[in-house]
Amino acid sequence: MGLDSRNHDGNIESDTGRIEVEESNFNIHGGHRFLHFLKTIKNIKKGDGMIEILHVSDLHLGKNAYTNGSAKSLLKAVSERYPFAGKDNTYLLVTGDVTDHGKNGEYELAGQALSPFTDRIFITPGNHDYGSWGGTDYTEEKAKHFDDPFASALGFKHPFFAKKVFARQLQDEFGNTLVMIGLNSCAKEGPGDFAQGEVGEEQRKELADILAGYNGKKIPKILFLHHIPNREAALPDVMTLKDWEELMEVIGDKIDVLAFGHQGRLGVATKGKYGTEGEQIRPMKLRLLGGGSKSALRKTWVLDANDSVAEQCCYSIRWDGEEIKPEMIMLGVPDVPSPVKP
Numbered sequence: 108m109g110l111d112s113r114n115h116d117g118n119i120e121s122d123t124g125r126i127e128v129e130e131s132n133f134n135i136h137g138g139h140r141f142l143h144f145l146k147t148i149k150n151i152k153k154g155d156g157m158i159e160i161l162h163v164s165d166l167h168l169g170k171n172a173y174t175n176g177s178a179k180s181l182l183k184a185v186s187e188r189y190p191f192a193g194k195d196n197t198y199l200l201v202t203g204d205v206t207d208h209g210k211n212g213e214y215e216l217a218g219q220a221l222s223p224f225t226d227r228i229f230i231t232p233g234n235h236d237y238g239s240w241g242g243t244d245y246t247e248e249k250a251k252h253f254d255d256p257f258a259s260a261l262g263f264k265h266p267f268f269a270k271k272v273f274a275r276q277l278q279d280e281f282g283n284t285l286v287m288i289g290l291n292s293c294a295k296e297g298p299g300d301f302a303q304g305e306v307g308e309e310q311r312k313e314l315a316d317i318l319a320g321y322n323g324k325k326i327p328k329i330l331f332l333h334h335i336p337n338r339e340a341a342l343p344d345v346m347t348l349k350d351w352e353e354l355m356e357v358i359g360d361k362i363d364v365l366a367f368g369h370q371g372r373l374g375v376a377t378k379g380k381y382g383t384e385g386e387q388i389r390p391m392k393l394r395l396l397g398g399g400s401k402s403a404l405r406k407t408w409v410l411d412a413n414d415s416v417a418e419q420c421c422y423s424i425r426w427d428g429e430e431i432k433p434e435m436i437m438l439g440v441p442d443v444p445s446p447v448k449p
């Protein structure tokens with residue numbers, strides 16, 4: 108299965124189910140076999156199959172030896188705990204900043220680290236992949252390098268640089284179906300943009316059209332991007348997705364999972380217990396959009412995987428036709444010596 112024949116124009120293509128029927132089943136002489144086939148189909152119901160997405164982010168390969176070792180350790184732990192071999196419906200999702208500066212050598216490092224997941228991976232670029240001087244030194248050369256040769260070697264021909272929405276429908280052999288939708292939130296600006304991102308009007312419109320196409324269909328949707336989509340970052344005009352409010356208007360209650368990352372442990376101003384300004388950092392945990400209650404009619408899970416390397420942790424998003432309920436999976440300690448001397 109490749110990731111290559113779709114999405115040049117933003118259209119959704121579907122992996123078909125894997126229930127294969129021999130021609131003779133439909134032959135009049137193979138009537139009994141056809142009846143057996145029908146019984147088999149009847150016994151297959153939702154809940155028997157499973158699509159699983161494992162979400163990590165911000166690998167920052169190239170930053171230093173410890174980060175490189177920790178990122179590789181995380182990917183190794185993911186592939187050991189979730190052997191992809193023989194499991195057609197398990198995928199890795201990496202929400203950007205795969206490199207630290209978008210340098211050629213760093214892309215090479217990232218390509219090698221992710222190559223075991225070729226054709227089984229969803230990715231989107233982060234501001235560091237587009238160039239970094241604190242995450243802001245954009246160059247077109249670095250940005251285009253993400254598409255080719257980096258992403259193309261992993262099985263993509265998607266025009267990330269052109270900021271087209273990535274959309275792909277997955278279906279397992281039991282008919283469980285979900286949609287992966289990726290946005291490029293990189294702002295393509297040089298020093299002075301302070302690592303901010305922007306989805307942009309064209310992508311928002313394309314996203315709205317895609318979501319409208321699913322109106323009334325009970326097919327879960329996972330929306331992924333690099334920047335924080337659902338709130339202001341710590342300081343105004345720094346690190347924030349410039350059009351996050353417009354994006355959230357488009358998203359409404361139409362998305363089941365919002366998955367993202369973005370560099371740094373942001374301080375988010377919040378009222379403390381006694382009315383003082385406290386600081387909320389971003390450890391990985393399960394959150395619902397807007398603090399929505401579990402009894403809400405429609406739940407949107409918010410998965411912030413920024414700390415997945417530091418915490419050696421991933422989210423597992425499983426869809427078995429019944430309910431989407433992500434889990435946090437702790438994968439142990441990094442297989443690399445700590446840079447901090449005891």
Ligand SMILES: [Fe+2]
Pocket residue numbers: 204233234235242333368369370
């Ligand atoms: Fe970032």
